Amino acid sequence: MQKVRDLDDIDRRILRALRKQARLTNNELAEMVGLSPSPCWTRARRLEEAGFIENYVAVLNQAKLGLGDTVIIEVTLDRHDEDEIQKFGEALAELPEVLEAYLTTGEYDYFIKVAVDGTAGYERFLRERLYKVPGIRHSRSSFALKCLKREFSPMP
Incomplete structure (x- = not known):
């Protein structure tokens, strides 16, 4: 089981970028973290498989849903x-x-x-x-x- 101490700086940058905007394309993410698209995609999938990324969600506006x-x-x-x-x-x-x-x-x-x-x-x-x-x-x-x-x- 991979632990947080096993993450390098690039893994952390990927997680921070996706934490802010989970809808980034792989190309956008790769550019943000300083990788080419293929290794970026591989790392993101590895982070998902290791359980660091549990899910991707849409955050709904509570007030607009009438639950302010x-x-x-x-x-x-x-x-x-x-x-x-x-x-x-x-x-x-x-x-x-x-x-x-x-x-x-x-x-x-x-x-x-x-x-x-x-x-x-x-x-x-x-x-x-x-x-x-x-x-x-x-x-x-x-x-x-x-x-x-x-x-x-x-x-x-």
Whole structure:
């Protein structure tokens, strides 16, 4: 299994360029990183096969989709047995408003990021979706006022 320490400067440049713009053509990418197209293509495929590149995605505009607000929800479950944690995680994965969900340590069991349409949309999400998932003991929510930084991958 290849590790980050096995990456050379060219591999890192390829990852940084694709992190910013995944739709680069191979020729554009090769020019940016200082390689000819054939070795650049080979390296990019090797990075994919080694798992450094998991996927290529389109980032959609949340506000244009009518979901202009982001809410961070912390949730504590009633029980913490393996079955309950598994079921809750699977239920979260099915909710379309959920952008990210993490099982965490500390006072709360889960950290959930959701996209909603204002307070009315959030109230609907709670009543019609989240609170129908069994096992929730307590939740705490915060509306994000402004996104100060948004990245989807760490910098290689």
